[in-house]
Amino acid sequence: MAWLATISRRDAGGDLAQAYAEMAARPTPEVYVPDHGDAPGIIRAHSLDPALMRLAFSVSGSLHRSTLEWADRELVSSVTSRANECFY
Protein backbone atom coordinates (compact mmCIF):
# COMPACT_ATOMS: atom_id res chain seq x y z
CA MET A 1 0.00 0.00 0.00
CA ALA A 2 1.34 3.39 -0.99
CA TRP A 3 1.07 6.24 1.54
CA LEU A 4 -0.62 8.41 -1.06
CA ALA A 5 -4.15 7.46 -2.09
CA THR A 6 -4.12 5.84 -5.51
CA ILE A 7 -6.73 4.24 -7.78
CA SER A 8 -5.97 0.83 -9.23
CA ARG A 9 -6.51 0.00 -12.88
CA ARG A 10 -9.41 -2.25 -11.87
CA ASP A 11 -11.21 0.60 -10.11
CA ALA A 12 -10.42 3.26 -12.70
CA GLY A 13 -13.16 4.79 -14.81
CA GLY A 14 -13.50 7.57 -17.36
CA ASP A 15 -10.39 9.60 -18.11
CA LEU A 16 -8.19 7.63 -15.69
CA ALA A 17 -9.11 4.33 -17.35
CA GLN A 18 -8.25 5.92 -20.69
CA ALA A 19 -4.90 7.24 -19.35
CA TYR A 20 -4.03 3.81 -17.95
CA ALA A 21 -4.83 2.26 -21.34
CA GLU A 22 -2.52 4.77 -23.03
CA MET A 23 0.28 3.96 -20.57
CA ALA A 24 -0.18 0.21 -21.11
CA ALA A 25 -0.04 0.69 -24.89
CA ARG A 26 3.46 2.17 -24.71
CA PRO A 27 6.29 -0.19 -25.69
CA THR A 28 7.59 -1.55 -22.38
CA PRO A 29 10.36 -4.13 -21.87
CA GLU A 30 9.15 -7.22 -20.06
CA VAL A 31 11.40 -6.51 -17.07
CA TYR A 32 9.40 -3.35 -16.37
CA VAL A 33 6.03 -5.06 -16.37
CA PRO A 34 5.14 -5.85 -12.73
CA ASP A 35 3.66 -9.26 -12.04
CA HIS A 36 0.83 -7.92 -9.84
CA GLY A 37 -1.18 -7.15 -12.97
CA ASP A 38 -1.95 -3.55 -11.97
CA ALA A 39 -0.28 -0.49 -13.45
CA PRO A 40 3.32 -0.01 -12.22
CA GLY A 41 3.46 1.80 -8.88
CA ILE A 42 5.15 4.90 -10.31
CA ILE A 43 2.31 5.31 -12.81
CA ARG A 44 -0.37 4.51 -10.21
CA ALA A 45 1.15 7.21 -7.97
CA HIS A 46 -0.16 9.72 -10.55
CA SER A 47 -3.68 8.23 -10.65
CA LEU A 48 -5.36 11.16 -8.90
CA ASP A 49 -4.49 13.32 -11.91
CA PRO A 50 -4.61 11.55 -15.29
CA ALA A 51 -3.51 14.75 -17.11
CA LEU A 52 -0.36 14.91 -14.98
CA MET A 53 0.21 11.18 -15.59
CA ARG A 54 0.11 11.72 -19.36
CA LEU A 55 2.43 14.74 -19.23
CA ALA A 56 5.08 13.22 -16.95
CA PHE A 57 5.27 9.95 -18.86
CA SER A 58 5.22 11.66 -22.25
CA VAL A 59 8.51 13.28 -21.22
CA SER A 60 10.00 10.03 -19.88
CA GLY A 61 8.84 8.26 -23.06
CA SER A 62 10.48 10.90 -25.25
CA LEU A 63 13.85 10.07 -23.64
CA HIS A 64 13.62 6.66 -25.32
CA ARG A 65 13.62 8.22 -28.80
CA SER A 66 17.27 9.17 -29.04
CA THR A 67 20.69 8.03 -30.26
CA LEU A 68 21.50 7.32 -26.58
CA GLU A 69 21.69 3.54 -26.42
CA TRP A 70 19.38 1.55 -24.18
CA ALA A 71 22.19 0.25 -21.98
CA ASP A 72 23.66 3.71 -21.54
CA ARG A 73 20.30 5.17 -20.59
CA GLU A 74 19.79 2.39 -18.03
CA LEU A 75 23.24 3.14 -16.61
CA VAL A 76 22.49 6.86 -16.28
CA SER A 77 19.11 6.26 -14.65
CA SER A 78 20.56 3.65 -12.26
CA VAL A 79 23.36 5.95 -11.14
CA THR A 80 20.86 8.77 -10.62
CA SER A 81 18.62 6.54 -8.51
CA ARG A 82 21.58 5.31 -6.48
CA ALA A 83 22.78 8.87 -5.83
CA ASN A 84 19.28 9.49 -4.47
CA GLU A 85 19.30 6.21 -2.46
CA CYS A 86 16.10 5.19 -4.21
CA PHE A 87 14.94 1.75 -5.29
CA TYR A 88 13.16 3.21 -8.30
Add this chain to the structure above:
Amino acid sequence: MDGDAIQTATGVVAMFNYLTRVADASGIEFDYATPLPAFEPRRDKHPLPRPPADEWPVVTPRFTDLWQRWHDYLFDASHESLTWRQRLVLARAAALESCDRKRADELAEHAPRDDVDRVLDAFARKLSVRPWQMAASDLQALRDVGFAERALLHAMAVTALQNAESRLAVGQALASG
Protein backbone atom coordinates in the same frame (compact mmCIF):
# COMPACT_ATOMS: atom_id res chain seq x y z
CA MET B 1 28.26 10.26 -27.97
CA ASP B 2 26.62 12.80 -30.24
CA GLY B 3 24.78 15.93 -29.13
CA ASP B 4 21.41 14.18 -29.10
CA ALA B 5 22.68 11.39 -26.84
CA ILE B 6 24.27 13.89 -24.42
CA GLN B 7 21.09 15.94 -24.30
CA THR B 8 19.06 12.79 -23.65
CA ALA B 9 21.43 11.59 -20.92
CA THR B 10 21.03 14.98 -19.23
CA GLY B 11 17.26 14.60 -19.53
CA VAL B 12 17.41 11.11 -17.99
CA VAL B 13 19.29 12.43 -14.95
CA ALA B 14 16.70 15.17 -14.54
CA MET B 15 13.76 12.80 -15.12
CA PHE B 16 15.01 10.33 -12.53
CA ASN B 17 15.34 13.13 -10.00
CA TYR B 18 11.59 13.56 -10.55
CA LEU B 19 10.59 9.88 -10.59
CA THR B 20 12.64 8.91 -7.54
CA ARG B 21 11.12 11.75 -5.52
CA VAL B 22 7.57 10.81 -6.49
CA ALA B 23 8.41 7.20 -5.58
CA ASP B 24 9.89 8.22 -2.21
CA ALA B 25 7.16 10.69 -1.25
CA SER B 26 4.22 8.54 -2.35
CA GLY B 27 5.48 5.41 -0.61
CA ILE B 28 4.98 3.11 -3.59
CA GLU B 29 6.55 -0.30 -3.35
CA PHE B 30 9.24 -1.84 -5.54
CA ASP B 31 7.23 -3.82 -8.08
CA TYR B 32 9.41 -4.81 -11.01
CA ALA B 33 9.87 -8.51 -11.70
CA THR B 34 13.66 -8.30 -11.78
CA PRO B 35 15.88 -11.33 -11.18
CA LEU B 36 18.46 -9.02 -9.58
CA PRO B 37 18.61 -8.57 -5.80
CA ALA B 38 16.51 -5.62 -4.63
CA PHE B 39 18.43 -2.41 -3.98
CA GLU B 40 18.50 -1.52 -0.30
CA PRO B 41 18.60 2.26 0.19
CA ARG B 42 20.86 3.58 2.94
CA ARG B 43 18.29 5.58 4.84
CA ASP B 44 20.86 6.93 7.30
CA LYS B 45 22.93 8.54 4.54
CA HIS B 46 23.82 12.19 5.14
CA PRO B 47 23.10 14.54 2.26
CA LEU B 48 26.17 16.05 0.63
CA PRO B 49 26.81 19.54 2.01
CA ARG B 50 25.65 22.29 -0.36
CA PRO B 51 28.23 24.87 -1.48
CA PRO B 52 27.90 28.45 -0.21
CA ALA B 53 25.19 30.40 -2.05
CA ASP B 54 27.63 32.75 -3.76
CA GLU B 55 29.12 29.76 -5.56
CA TRP B 56 25.84 28.50 -7.03
CA PRO B 57 25.65 28.45 -10.81
CA VAL B 58 23.31 30.88 -12.55
CA VAL B 59 21.83 28.72 -15.29
CA THR B 60 18.52 28.47 -17.13
CA PRO B 61 17.14 25.17 -18.39
CA ARG B 62 16.01 24.73 -21.98
CA PHE B 63 12.82 22.68 -22.13
CA THR B 64 11.57 20.50 -24.94
CA ASP B 65 7.99 21.21 -26.00
CA LEU B 66 6.77 18.19 -24.02
CA TRP B 67 8.67 19.27 -20.92
CA GLN B 68 7.31 22.81 -21.25
CA ARG B 69 3.74 21.45 -21.30
CA TRP B 70 4.45 19.43 -18.15
CA HIS B 71 5.95 22.50 -16.45
CA ASP B 72 3.08 24.78 -17.50
CA TYR B 73 0.53 22.29 -16.18
CA LEU B 74 2.12 21.92 -12.74
CA PHE B 75 2.62 25.68 -12.35
CA ASP B 76 -0.84 26.57 -13.67
CA ALA B 77 -2.76 28.95 -11.44
CA SER B 78 -6.16 27.36 -12.05
CA HIS B 79 -5.75 24.13 -10.05
CA GLU B 80 -7.85 23.92 -6.91
CA SER B 81 -5.59 21.42 -5.14
CA LEU B 82 -2.84 23.93 -4.28
CA THR B 83 -2.83 27.66 -4.99
CA TRP B 84 -0.35 29.10 -7.48
CA ARG B 85 1.59 30.70 -4.62
CA GLN B 86 1.74 27.43 -2.70
CA ARG B 87 3.29 25.83 -5.79
CA LEU B 88 5.90 28.58 -5.87
CA VAL B 89 6.64 28.16 -2.14
CA LEU B 90 7.42 24.50 -2.88
CA ALA B 91 9.47 25.34 -5.99
CA ARG B 92 11.47 28.00 -4.15
CA ALA B 93 12.41 25.54 -1.41
CA ALA B 94 13.39 22.93 -4.02
CA ALA B 95 15.44 25.47 -6.01
CA LEU B 96 17.30 26.55 -2.87
CA GLU B 97 18.09 22.95 -1.92
CA SER B 98 19.20 22.33 -5.52
CA CYS B 99 21.60 25.33 -5.39
CA ASP B 100 19.76 26.92 -8.34
CA ARG B 101 20.54 30.64 -7.98
CA LYS B 102 18.46 31.75 -10.97
CA ARG B 103 15.25 29.98 -9.99
CA ALA B 104 15.65 30.72 -6.28
CA ASP B 105 16.04 34.45 -7.06
CA GLU B 106 13.02 34.36 -9.39
CA LEU B 107 10.94 32.91 -6.58
CA ALA B 108 12.46 34.94 -3.73
CA GLU B 109 9.17 36.69 -2.93
CA HIS B 110 7.53 33.32 -2.27
CA ALA B 111 9.28 32.64 1.01
CA PRO B 112 6.89 31.06 3.57
CA ARG B 113 4.56 33.58 5.22
CA ASP B 114 2.23 31.47 7.36
CA ASP B 115 2.04 28.10 9.07
CA VAL B 116 0.68 26.31 6.00
CA ASP B 117 3.52 27.74 3.88
CA ARG B 118 6.01 26.54 6.47
CA VAL B 119 4.63 22.99 6.30
CA LEU B 120 4.96 23.07 2.50
CA ASP B 121 8.48 24.50 2.76
CA ALA B 122 9.58 21.78 5.19
CA PHE B 123 8.05 19.08 2.98
CA ALA B 124 9.80 20.38 -0.15
CA ARG B 125 13.15 20.78 1.58
CA LYS B 126 13.13 17.24 2.96
CA LEU B 127 11.98 15.74 -0.35
CA SER B 128 14.70 17.71 -2.16
CA VAL B 129 17.69 17.07 0.05
CA ARG B 130 17.07 13.72 1.76
CA PRO B 131 14.31 11.98 -0.20
CA TRP B 132 15.46 8.59 1.10
CA GLN B 133 14.13 9.51 4.54
CA MET B 134 10.59 10.34 3.42
CA ALA B 135 7.93 8.68 5.56
CA ALA B 136 4.15 8.36 5.73
CA SER B 137 4.20 11.07 8.40
CA ASP B 138 5.45 13.62 5.84
CA LEU B 139 2.22 13.25 3.87
CA GLN B 140 0.19 13.23 7.08
CA ALA B 141 1.67 16.64 7.97
CA LEU B 142 0.14 18.02 4.76
CA ARG B 143 -3.22 16.38 5.48
CA ASP B 144 -3.14 17.82 9.00
CA VAL B 145 -3.14 21.38 7.63
CA GLY B 146 -6.09 20.58 5.37
CA PHE B 147 -4.69 19.38 2.06
CA ALA B 148 -6.57 16.69 0.10
CA GLU B 149 -4.89 13.70 -1.57
CA ARG B 150 -4.72 15.39 -4.98
CA ALA B 151 -2.92 18.35 -3.37
CA LEU B 152 -0.43 15.87 -1.88
CA LEU B 153 0.26 14.47 -5.36
CA HIS B 154 0.72 17.99 -6.72
CA ALA B 155 2.99 19.00 -3.81
CA MET B 156 5.36 16.10 -4.46
CA ALA B 157 5.16 16.56 -8.25
CA VAL B 158 5.94 20.31 -8.13
CA THR B 159 8.84 19.71 -5.73
CA ALA B 160 10.17 16.81 -7.78
CA LEU B 161 9.81 18.74 -11.03
CA GLN B 162 11.77 21.71 -9.67
CA ASN B 163 14.53 19.33 -8.55
CA ALA B 164 14.55 17.91 -12.07
CA GLU B 165 14.58 21.32 -13.78
CA SER B 166 17.39 22.69 -11.60
CA ARG B 167 19.51 19.67 -12.50
CA LEU B 168 18.54 19.97 -16.15
CA ALA B 169 19.86 23.54 -16.13
CA VAL B 170 23.18 22.55 -14.56
CA GLY B 171 23.54 19.52 -16.84
CA GLN B 172 22.87 21.52 -19.98
CA ALA B 173 25.37 24.18 -18.89
CA LEU B 174 28.02 21.49 -18.29
CA ALA B 175 27.24 19.76 -21.60
CA SER B 176 27.59 22.96 -23.58
CA GLY B 177 30.95 23.69 -21.92
